[in-house]
Amino acid sequence: MTALTIQPVSFSFQESHDVRIQVIDGEPWFCLKDVCEVLDIKNVSQLAAQLDEKGICKTYTPTKGGKQQLVYVNEPNLYRVIFRSNKPEAKQFQDWVFNEVLPAIRKTGRYEKRPQSEPLAPSDMNNLKRLVWMMTNGMKFDQSWNAGIWYCLRSATGRSSPQPFSVEDLPALGEECRRIMKITSAVHRAVYDFEKEVISKVVRKRGAIEPLLDDMRNKLLELQNQESNGMLMLDKLSEHGVNGLMDRQ
Numbered sequence: 001m002t003a004l005t006i007q008p009v010s011f012s013f014q015e016s017h018d019v020r021i022q023v024i025d026g027e028p029w030f031c032l033k034d035v036c037e038v039l040d041i042k043n044v045s046q047l048a049a050q051l052d053e054k055g056i057c058k059t060y061t062p063t064k065g066g067k068q069q070l071v072y073v074n075e076p077n078l079y080r081v082i083f084r085s086n087k088p089e090a091k092q093f094q095d096w097v098f099n100e101v102l103p104a105i106r107k108t109g110r111y112e113k114r115p116q117s118e119p120l121a122p123s124d125m126n127n128l129k130r131l132v133w134m135m136t137n138g139m140k141f142d143q144s145w146n147a148g149i150w151y152c153l154r155s156a157t158g159r160s161s162p163q164p165f166s167v168e169d170l171p172a173l174g175e176e177c178r179r180i181m182k183i184t185s186a187v188h189r190a191v192y193d194f195e196k197e198v199i200s201k202v203v204r205k206r207g208a209i210e211p212l213l214d215d216m217r218n219k220l221l222e223l224q225n226q227e228s229n230g231m232l233m234l235d236k237l238s239e240h241g242v243n244g245l246m247d248r249q
Contacts, residue, residue, distance in 0.1 A: 013038055013096055022059060022072055028105050029057055029072035038093055039085035051077045092147050100160050118167045127245045131177050134241060135184040152176055174246045182232035186223050
C-alpha cells in the first residue's frame with residue numbers, strides 16, 4: 001500500500017530514540033527503520049519482506065534533505081518485529097508503545113501537547129541527565145536502570161514522551177531524583193562492600209562464601225526497611241547535584 005505524503009509525529013523512546021508515527025485512517029503506523037534502530041535489528045528491507053504485506057505502507061515523508069520514501073508498519077506487524085528482537089529493551093519498548101504512545105494517539109486521533117510553562121533549558125536537561133548518569137553509572141544493567149528512571153521521572157511529572165519537561169516540573173523532578181538516588185547510592189555501597197569482602201575473605205583467604213551471601217541478604221533487607229521508613233540519606237555530592245537542578249545552576 002502506498003499513502004500520500006503525510007507529516008509524521010515523532011515520539012521519543014528513552015529520551016534517545018525518535019520513532020516516527022503516522023495516523024492513517026485513524027490507525028497508527030510505525031516507521032520500520034526507526035523501530036529497527038531501537039531494537040538493534042539489521043537488514044530492514046529483508047525484514048519488511050517477511051511481514052504481512054497488508055500491514056506495510058510506503059509513504060513519502062518530508063525530511064531535511066527532501067521527501068524520502070519510508071516503510072511504515074501497522075500495529076500487528078509492529079509486534080511481529082518486537083518479538084524478533086532479543087534485546088532486553090524490547091519488552092520496555094512494547095510497554096512504552098502500548099501504555100504511552102497508543103493511548104496518546106487514540107485519545108484524539110493525533111498527538112497533542114498539553115499547555116505548559118517555560119520548558120527546561122538545555123542546561124537544565126544536562127543537569128537532569130547528569131543526575132541520571134550518577135544513578136546508573138557502574139550498574140551492570142545500566143540501560144534497564146536508565147529506562148526505569150526516565151519512566152519514573154515522567155510518571156512523577158505526568159509528562160508523557162515526547163512532551164518536554166517544564167520549569168513547573170522541577171519540584172517533582174527533584175523529589176523523584178532524591179528518592180531514586182537514595183536507593184541507587186545504597187545499592188552501590190552494598191555491592192561495593194560485598195565485592196571487597198569476597199575478594200578478601202573468599203578469593204585471597206579461600207574462605208566460604210555462604211556467610212557473606214547471608215550477610216548480603218540481611219543488608220538488602222535492612223536497605224528495604226530503611227527505604228520504606230524514609231531513613232535512607234543522600235551523600236553531599238548527590239544532594240548538591242539535586243540542588244543544582246532545582247536552583248537551575
